[in-house]
Amino acid sequence: DAGITQSPRHKVTETGTPVTLRCHQTENHRYMYWYRQDPGHGLRLIHYSYGVKDTDKGEVSDGYSVSRSKTEDFLLTLESATSSQTSVYFCAIRRQIEETQYFGPGTRLLVL
Amino acid sequence: KNEVEQSPQNLTAQEGEFITINCSYSVGISALHWLQQHPGGGIVSLFMLSSGKKKHGRLIATINIQEKHSSLHITASHPRDSAVYICAVDYGGSQGNLIFGKGTKLSVKP
Numbered sequence: 001d002a003g004i005t006q007s008p009r010h011k012v013t014e015t016g017t018p019v020t021l022r023c024h025q026t027e028n029h030r031y032m033y034w035y036r037q038d039p040g041h042g043l044r045l046i047h048y049s050y051g052v053k054d055t056d057k058g059e060v061s062d063g064y065s066v067s068r069s070k071t072e073d074f075l076l077t078l079e080s081a082t083s084s085q086t087s088v089y090f091c092a093i094r095r096q097i098e099e100t101q102y103f104g105p106g107t108r109l110l111v112l
Numbered sequence: 113k114n115e116v117e118q119s120p121q122n123l124t125a126q127e128g129e130f131i132t133i134n135c136s137y138s139v140g141i142s143a144l145h146w147l148q149q150h151p152g153g154g155i156v157s158l159f160m161l162s163s164g165k166k167k168h169g170r171l172i173a174t175i176n177i178q179e180k181h182s183s184l185h186i187t188a189s190h191p192r193d194s195a196v197y198i199c200a201v202d203y204g205g206s207q208g209n210l211i212f213g214k215g216t217k218l219s220v221k222p
Contacts, residue, residue: 031208042116042198042212043155050207058209090155094208099143101210103155 002102003027006091012110019078021107023091025071031094032074033101034058034066036087043090049074081111118199118213125220131186133216135199142204144182146173149196149215158184158197189220 003026013019023032034046045058047066055066063085067075078085091104119134135144146158159166159173161182166173170189175182186193196217200210 033209040214042214043200043210044212045209048207048209056207088153098160099202099208100145100157100160101208102157103147106153106155 002029002093002095004091004093004102004104006089006104006107008107009105010108012112013081014112015082016080019081019109019111021076021089021091021109023074023076023104025074025093027093027095028071029093029095030071031096032068033092033094034064034074034076035090035092036060036085037090037106038087046076046089078109081109083111085109086111116199116201116211116213118197118216120216121214122217123219125189125218127190127220127222129189129220131189131193131218131220133184133197133199133218135182135184135213137180137201137211139180139203140177141180141201143202144175145200145202145210146182146184147198147200149198151195155198186218191220191222194219 005024007022033048035043037043044060046064049055049068065077089107092101094101115138117136143162145160148158149155161175170187172185196215198215199213
């Protein structure tokens with residue numbers, strides 16, 4: 001257990017509405033990641049962060065933005081949700097010494 | 113494009129069988145990870161390998177750097193091993209970004 005929580009765990013929203021998902025960690029790790037997981041695809045990186053206010057895009061960043069104003073929180077925002085963003089979203093941290101990623105419990109998002 | 117291929121996609125076994133899941137990748141890597149995802153979604157890291165072999169309980173992971181191939185073995189399989197097993201590779205960037213395979217769904221019947 002790497003002390004990672006995600007909120008909300010489940011969300012149903014309508015097309016066009018903004019949605020923010022939160023990832024919170026308790027261990028002060030520098031690297032944090034947002035992934036989405038869809039049937040027929042592996043986990044795909046949306047955005048990642050390497051420190052407070054330091055973020056970069058991943059493979060599938062279109063339609064998503066992120067912010068990291070504190071070490072412990074990494075927020076993922078869908079500015080205007082679309083049905084193609086229906087997915088399970090996972091946050092992860094990387095423990096520097098082990099170079100292993102630890103995952104949060106996931107958020108199931110349904111965009112109607 | 114850097115790709116990670118897993119085989120088989122689906123695997124059904126009888127309790128007690130020896131199981132092998134394979135992972136191949138296209139270019140040189142700094143490390144390879146095996147992860148497990150149980151129904152209900154939680155993802156757990158099992159191993160990180162950069163060479164050789166690692167063992168934890170009934171799980172054994174091997175990697176052949178020259179052949180760009182890794183295997184995950186489960187000895188004396190049990191229904192509680194039923195899960196999706198995911199291979200992921202780190203191509204060596206400082207950010208630690210991983211490329212994931214699509215997973216192998218294992219079902220172990222009693």
